[in-house]
Amino acid sequence: MSSAVISRRSRPGRPGRPRHVPAVDNTLSGREQILDAAARLFVDRGFAATSTREIAERVGIRQASLYYYFSNKDKILEELLALTVRPTLDQIDRVEAVANEHGEAAALYALVMIDTGTLAEAPHNTGLLPSLPEVRSLEQFKPYRAVHADLVDAYGRLGSHVAGRQVDGILVAHLVESVVASRSEGADVNETARHAIATAALGACGATKNEIKIASAVAWAELIA
Amino acid sequence: MSSAVISRRSRPGRPGRPRHVPAVDNTLSGREQILDAAARLFVDRGFAATSTREIAERVGIRQASLYYYFSNKDKILEELLALTVRPTLDQIDRVEAVANEHGEAAALYALVMIDTGTLAEAPHNTGLLPSLPEVRSLEQFKPYRAVHADLVDAYGRLGSHVAGRQVDGILVAHLVESVVASRSEGADVNETARHAIATAALGACGATKNEIKIASAVAWAELIA
DNA sequence: ATTATCTATAGATCTATAGATAATGC
DNA sequence: ATTATCTATAGATCTATAGATAATGC
Numbered sequence: 001m002s003s004a005v006i007s008r009r010s011r012p013g014r015p016g017r018p019r020h021v022p023a024v025d026n027t028l029s030g031r032e033q034i035l036d037a038a039a040r041l042f043v044d045r046g047f048a049a050t051s052t053r054e055i056a057e058r059v060g061i062r063q064a065s066l067y068y069y070f071s072n073k074d075k076i077l078e079e080l081l082a083l084t085v086r087p088t089l090d091q092i093d094r095v096e097a098v099a100n101e102h103g104e105a106a107a108l109y110a111l112v113m114i115d116t117g118t119l120a121e122a123p124h125n126t127g128l129l130p131s132l133p134e135v136r137s138l139e140q141f142k143p144y145r146a147v148h149a150d151l152v153d154a155y156g157r158l159g160s161h162v163a164g165r166q167v168d169g170i171l172v173a174h175l176v177e178s179v180v181a182s183r184s185e186g187a188d189v190n191e192t193a194r195h196a197i198a199t200a201a202l203g204a205c206g207a208t209k210n211e212i213k214i215a216s217a218v219a220w221a222e223l224i225a
Numbered sequence: 226m227s228s229a230v231i232s233r234r235s236r237p238g239r240p241g242r243p244r245h246v247p248a249v250d251n252t253l254s255g256r257e258q259i260l261d262a263a264a265r266l267f268v269d270r271g272f273a274a275t276s277t278r279e280i281a282e283r284v285g286i287r288q289a290s291l292y293y294y295f296s297n298k299d300k301i302l303e304e305l306l307a308l309t310v311r312p313t314l315d316q317i318d319r320v321e322a323v324a325n326e327h328g329e330a331a332a333l334y335a336l337v338m339i340d341t342g343t344l345a346e347a348p349h350n351t352g353l354l355p356s357l358p359e360v361r362s363l364e365q366f367k368p369y370r371a372v373h374a375d376l377v378d379a380y381g382r383l384g385s386h387v388a389g390r391q392v393d394g395i396l397v398a399h400l401v402e403s404v405v406a407s408r409s410e411g412a413d414v415n416e417t418a419r420h421a422i423a424t425a426a427l428g429a430c431g432a433t434k435n436e437i438k439i440a441s442a443v444a445w446a447e448l449i450a
Numbered sequence: 451a452t453t454a455t456c457t458a459t460a461g462a463t464c465t466a467t468a469g470a471t472a473a474t475g476c
Numbered sequence: 477a478t479t480a481t482c483t484a485t486a487g488a489t490c491t492a493t494a495g496a497t498a499a500t501g502c
Contacts, residue, residue, distance in 0.1 A: 015500035016454025030454075046358030048273035051490060065455055067492065131356065133271030136409070168418075170403045170410075171425050178399040184361070185395075193393075200396050204425035206434065240474035241480025255480075276464060290481055292466065 021060035031069045033059045035083075038076045039124040047077055047134045074140055081135065081144040084126045087118040089147065095154070098222050104161035105202060105211055106218035111154065112176055112198040113219060119179040120189040127180045162205040175201050246285035256294045258284045260308075263301045264349040272302055272359045299365055306360065306369040309351045312343040314372065320379070323447050329386035330427060330436055331443035336379065337401055337423040338444060344404040345414040352405045387430040400426050 028036065037058035041050040052073055053063040070076050091114045099107035119127035130148055135141045155176075156169025175197055179189050187193075195216065202212045253261065262283035266275040277298055278288040295301050316339045324332035344352035355373055360366045380401075381394025400422055404414050412418075420441065427437045 014454070015452065015498090017456060017496095017498040019455065044358070044362055046271065046273055046362075048271060049359060052492085053490075061454090062456060063490090064457080064492075068454065071492095073491075133269070133357065134274060137269055137271075167425075168403070168407070168421070170406050171400060171422065174399040174403040174406065175396060175429065178393070178395045181395050181399065182393065196393070197396065199431075200392075200429035203428040203431055204400065206424075206428055208433075209431065239480070240472090240478065242470095242472040242482060244481065277466090278464075286480090287482060288464090289466075289468095289483080293480065296466095298465075 019061055023060060034066060034069055034076065035080060036123070039080055039126050042077060042080065042132065043125050043128050047132050077129070077135070078140065080126055081129055081141065084122055084129055085144065085147050087121070088115050088151065094222070098219065099158065102218045102222070104158045105207055105215040106222070108158040108162055108205070109198045109202060109215040109219035110223055111158065112172070112201045113194055113223060115151070115176050116179050116189070116194040116197050119176070120183070120194065125180060125183045127177070128184070159205045162202065162207055164206070167205055171204060172201050175204065244286055248285060259291060259294055259301065260305060261348070264305055264351050267302060267305065267357065268350050268353050272357050302354070302360070303365065305351055306354055306366065309347055309354055310369065310372050312346070313340050313376070319447070323444065324383065327443045327447070329383045330432055330440040331447070333383040333387055333430070334423045334427060334440040335444040335448055336383065337397070337426045338419055338448060340376070340401050341404050341414070341419040341422050344401070345408070345419065350405060350408045352402070353409065384430045387427065387432055389431070392430055396429060397426050400429065
């Protein structure tokens with residue numbers, strides 16, 4: 001049973017009728033190849049403007065073959081969204097811990113570093129997907145909007161503590177999302193760039209240069225640990 | 226000749242076959258009614274996901290009647306984009322003047338106030354349109370991307386002066402665009418909120434509380450003038 | 451037998467054009 | 477005569493389903 005789970009690397013040498021064009025990359029399963037192609041297309045043309053035929057074409061399969069893995073087009077985007085938010089959610093507990101032990105400034109710095117890291121690493125800049133109009137408006141993507149709203153709340157809570165006044169989490173969230181815009185323009189978002197964003201975020205919350213320096217050092221030490 | 230230009234308020238009492246449903250708002254020309262309906266739909270569903278039939282339906286005309294005013298669907302979006310950027314471009318000289326007379330911090334504060342003002346006032350939150358995937362990717366919208374890039378450059382230039390080190394204009398631009406996100410969530414973006422954004426922007430560029438206070442006062446005096 | 455593909459296609463769009471028509475204005 | 481609409485429709489999609497088929501695995 002667990003062996004069945006482990007062998008989720010089904011390619012290559014799997015059974016099934018051969019493709020009309022052989023797969024380019026055999027390290028990815030069929031499902032993963034579809035997600036990969038769809039991610040690229042959704043990110044640079046949008047969801048509605050991308051047809052299932054285009055996705056299939058990039059993979060090297062026929063349009064109808066997509067439906068063997070996904071019951072409809074929405075489901076492909078849903079899965080990509082889930083993959084996009086997961087890495088940040090997985091680390092949210094660490095931020096909580098930093099807040100308790102070292103205060104909100106260090107925690108805010110840490111959260112910005114984690115979140116920018118997730119966005120900087122996301123394959124094909126999928127951090128852009130949550131801002132697609134369909135994700136913002138359609139009922140089926142509500143769960144992902146909720147996750148994002150929680151993150152914005154966390155920014156607002158931490159930021160308000162740092163500033164000593166009400167700070168809108170959207171402000172900080174948007175600073176963080178500048179990573180996506182930078183990547184869209186082909187920039188490499190490295191650790192230095194992410195520290196600049198974290199510094200800007202604390203500055204936007206009214207922290208002094210010295211407070212930022214301390215928060216940075218603490219966050220750094222904790223994230224390594 | 227000039228009278229022909231002036232009488233661009235063609236409704237009501239214009240000739241032409243009656244609509245199958247009479248117009249709701251006769252203070253707007255047919256063209257303006259189309260732009261208004263399209264703006265709402267493009268903002269909350271996106272461009273590709275909005276059909277010409279839906280736009281026409283909202284206006285109360287038949288789908289084909291749109292083509293009397295616009296040669297194709299793209300042209301509607303192009304016009305909305307032009308209307309969206311115009312107010313900020315119209316005031317860009319004033320920012321230049323502030324920079325020369327009072328320094329970059331005041332100018333940055335002023336630019337943020339102007340730009341957030343434009344976004345806060347844009348009908349139906351059309352400040353969101355530049356971030357639609359089609360506008361980012363399709364050839365015909367290149368002019369609007371160029372205008373936006375210029376604005377980002379201005380933020381970078383002013384921000385770098387304030388910080389005394391290289392600051393990425395995208396950071397500041399994203400703080401400003403948080404106005405759009407706030408409006409999307411139904412928030413009222415008033416002058417207080419805009420001052421908070423300008424303050425955060427200068428803080429993100431490393432300005433001290435006192436520098437921000439001065440920049441705010443100067444920008445305020447100059448924008449009134 | 452199972453799996454992963456394929457072919458074929460139904461049915462529902464969607465954009466844009468052609469040409470008719472119902473008003474007003476002269 | 478001019479204007480702003482209408483009706484009708486061509487032609488090009490696009491999504492999803494039904495059912496066939498070519499491999500491997502047992």
